[in-house]
Amino acid sequence: MANPEFYRFPDSFRWGCATAAYQVEGGAREGGRGPSIWDTFSHKPGTTYNGETGDVADDHYHRYREDIQLLSDLGAKIYRLSISWPRIFPEGTGKPNQAGVDFYLRVLDELRAKNIEPFCTLFHWDLPQALQDRYKGWQSRETAKAFADYAGYIAGRLSNRVRNFFTMNEFSSFIDLGYRDGKFAPGLKLDPAELNQTRHNAVLAHGLAVQAIRANTRSGTKVGLAENYIIGTPIIESEEHIKASVLATRVLNAPYLTVIMEGQYLEQYLQQQGAAAPKFTPEDLKIISAPLDLLGINVYNPTYIRADSGPAQFAVVPLPSSYPHMASPWLNIGPEGLYWGVRHPAEIWNVKDIYVTENGCSSADTVAPDGNVYDADRVMFLRNYLINLHRAASEGFPVHGYFVWSLMDNFEWADGYNLRFGIYYVDYKTQRRIPKMSAHFYKEVIRRNSVV
Ligand code: GBH
Numbered sequence: 001m002a003n004p005e006f007y008r009f010p011d012s013f014r015w016g017c018a019t020a021a022y023q024v025e026g027g028a029r030e031g032g033r034g035p036s037i038w039d040t041f042s043h044k045p046g047t048t049y050n051g052e053t054g055d056v057a058d059d060h061y062h063r064y065r066e067d068i069q070l071l072s073d074l075g076a077k078i079y080r081l082s083i084s085w086p087r088i089f090p091e092g093t094g095k096p097n098q099a100g101v102d103f104y105l106r107v108l109d110e111l112r113a114k115n116i117e118p119f120c121t122l123f124h125w126d127l128p129q130a131l132q133d134r135y136k137g138w139q140s141r142e143t144a145k146a147f148a149d150y151a152g153y154i155a156g157r158l159s160n161r162v163r164n165f166f167t168m169n170e171f172s173s174f175i176d177l178g179y180r181d182g183k184f185a186p187g188l189k190l191d192p193a194e195l196n197q198t199r200h201n202a203v204l205a206h207g208l209a210v211q212a213i214r215a216n217t218r219s220g221t222k223v224g225l226a227e228n229y230i231i232g233t234p235i236i237e238s239e240e241h242i243k244a245s246v247l248a249t250r251v252l253n254a255p256y257l258t259v260i261m262e263g264q265y266l267e268q269y270l271q272q273q274g275a276a277a278p279k280f281t282p283e284d285l286k287i288i289s290a291p292l293d294l295l296g297i298n299v300y301n302p303t304y305i306r307a308d309s310g311p312a313q314f315a316v317v318p319l320p321s322s323y324p325h326m327a328s329p330w331l332n333i334g335p336e337g338l339y340w341g342v343r344h345p346a347e348i349w350n351v352k353d354i355y356v357t358e359n360g361c362s363s364a365d366t367v368a369p370d371g372n373v374y375d376a377d378r379v380m381f382l383r384n385y386l387i388n389l390h391r392a393a394s395e396g397f398p399v400h401g402y403f404v405w406s407l408m409d410n411f412e413w414a415d416g417y418n419l420r421f422g423i424y425y426v427d428y429k430t431q432r433r434i435p436k437m438s439a440h441f442y443k444e445v446i447r448r449n450s451v452v
Contacts, residue, residue, distance in 0.1 A: 007390050007451035013400065015446045016078030016116070017071060017407035017423070018358050020124035020169065022054045024410045025084065027061030031099040034090025036126035037137065037178075038413075041185030052416030058408060059431050064107050070407060070424055070433060072114040075446040079116050080226075080296075080357055080403045081107065082124035082169065085147075088154050092128035093146045101157050108161040119296075119355070119403075120162050121226060122151045122209065124169040125178075125185070125413075132186050138175060138198045139190070144205035152212030159217040166226045166296050166357065167209045168202070171256040173228065175199050183414055192276035199255045200278035206260065207287035224294030226357040229257040231297075231341045232305040233334060235317050244307040244314035249344045251312070252303070261349040263289030296357030298405070299341045299385070301325075302334020326381060327362035328419055335384035342392035342399045352398050359385055360405035362412070362419040365436060373425045373436040382438060386451045404442060408433055 022038050042053035060067055071079055085092070087100030111118050127137055135142040155165055168174075177184040179198050190198060206225055213223050232248035234241035250258050254269035255278075263285050270277045304317035325332045338359060345351040361381045365373050382404070393399050409422035417428055423439040426432075444452045 005450070007387065009390060009393055009449050011449070013393065013402075013449060014077045014117075015442075015449075016076045016080065016119075016401065016403045017074070018080035018403040018405050019060070019407050019410065020082040020121070021084035021087075022057070022124070022126040022411065023406075023413075024058040024060040024067075024408070026054065026056040026059045028053075028055045030061060031087065031103055032090055032097040033084065033100060034086040034092075034097075035129040036084070036086045037129055037132050037185035038126050040129050040132075041187055044187070047187060048414050049416030049418040052411070052418075054411040057411045058426055061103070063431065065110055066433070067407065068107070068110045068114055068116070070435075071111075071116055073435075074423075074439065074443045076116055078119060078401055078403065079111060079407075080119040080121065080166075082121040082126075083154055083158075084126050085123060085150055086126060086128040089128060089146075089150055090130075092131035092134070092143075093149060096153060101154070104154075104158065105161070108158065112161065117164075118162050119164040119166065119357075120155075120158065121166040121169050121357075122154065123147065123167065125174045127174075127185070137186055138179065138202050138205070139194065141201050141204065144201045144208055147205040148208035148212040151209035152216040155213040155221070156216030159221060163220060164222045164224075164294060165213055165217075166224050166294070167206045167213070169226045169357075170228045170298060171199065171202050171206075172230075175202050192273065196255065196273055196276055196278040200280055200284070203256060203260055203288045204280075204284055207284075207290055210290045210292070211287065222293035222353070224292045224296055224353075224355075225260070226296030226298055227257050228298035228300060228358070229253045229341075230303050231299065231337045231344065232314070233302045233336050233340045235304045235306045240307040241305065245305040245340065246344065246348060247312075248303075248305040248314040248316070249348060251314075252316075257345075259285070260288055260292075261345075261351075292351075293353060295345055295351045295354050297341045297345070297354060298358035299337050299356060300359070300361075301330060301332040302337045304334070326377065327364050328415070331361055333381060333384075335381075335388045337388070338385045339388040339392045342389070342397045343395075346397045354397070354399045356389065356399065356402040358403060358405035360421050360423070362421050365409075365420045365425055367425065367427075367434065371434070373434055375436045375438050378423070378436065378438040379441045382441065383451060386445065390451055
């Protein structure tokens, strides 16, 4: 018998959208903002699709009112935005820039007027260029200290309007792609020892920032981080493969989420890295692993795991070339990731408050002659991931909110404006926003609090 209530979420569940400063704001040289490593990187020939940059992006710096209205039209109750460090400290440290703070105060006041609760990410990859020049960015502990100073300052200034803060967005993206593969700013290819130390400085920065945020904000403030951690997804849901997926999740995330949650680098990681292992003190580990109030998970592509009889006890299942993906070649479709993405941290590390801080996909969107954008593949993608999210919530795992990536098409890093992740289409010539079919879908999900 049909049961339209089957996919209903708990009444307290909250729906929203996410964006990030450099991807949407533009206004790169306005309001006293200093340059970030992404300004430098994207302006260097050959780094991004067509040489595209975030100079203008969605012009959200000037159009934030209109964009918050889009959120309101969807019925969103939460919004995840990031704060641009170089708007607050143009030189990375030193004298704060009041005009930068004022911009975010205006955004937050507009959100409050629409009854939308903000979740602020303090670092979504736009490191002040000055810190790259002065300290080689995350290669130095000095940058970790500078981050804590910035985080404490800005969280304090926003504290009467913001209850939830995430320190970092996706360690593995900005460190491994930026300092190992050279695909993201600052475009470096460090050797393993330097890389591991850089990774360590980044998790240390997170820990120092947690302390600084707590010291400077009102009581009731919640602090966490947002990570697209590697979600070990059992290829078959049998006991042996589930066990292997738990082990894999701990091991594959050793430099980031595992050390943050466990307060220790796994022995395997240290041994495997040998002389290239990071140098650290017991005090560092204590700072890194400060208990958190929130965990944000960014969920995209699956990593399937099987049990194995070798010493590791697990193996990553290679994907055949026929495996389906979205417009981004890396975005393999694995809806179960949203179930295991929630379940693993709850079971492995006893995490009590999880938000899906990003989930969404790229599509080859076009505007049809009738003016609509029929992104049927994005609707398919979201529906299937949400069914898995519902499974996690209905089994009692502590997931309390969900943010679509993204509210609107935006600067997709090295892919420039070529790949579109929005549920609103952006016509970059006119800056007009058009709700895609997926926006209509999501609005109905929110209205009914159910997968539809
Ligand atoms: C998120 O990263 C980001 O937080 C967000 O800013 C971004 O817009 C969104 O996803 C969509 O990409 O080019 O083969 O080297 C998701 C994790 C890490 C996935 C980097 C793509 C590059 C793969 N991303 N990865 S490749």
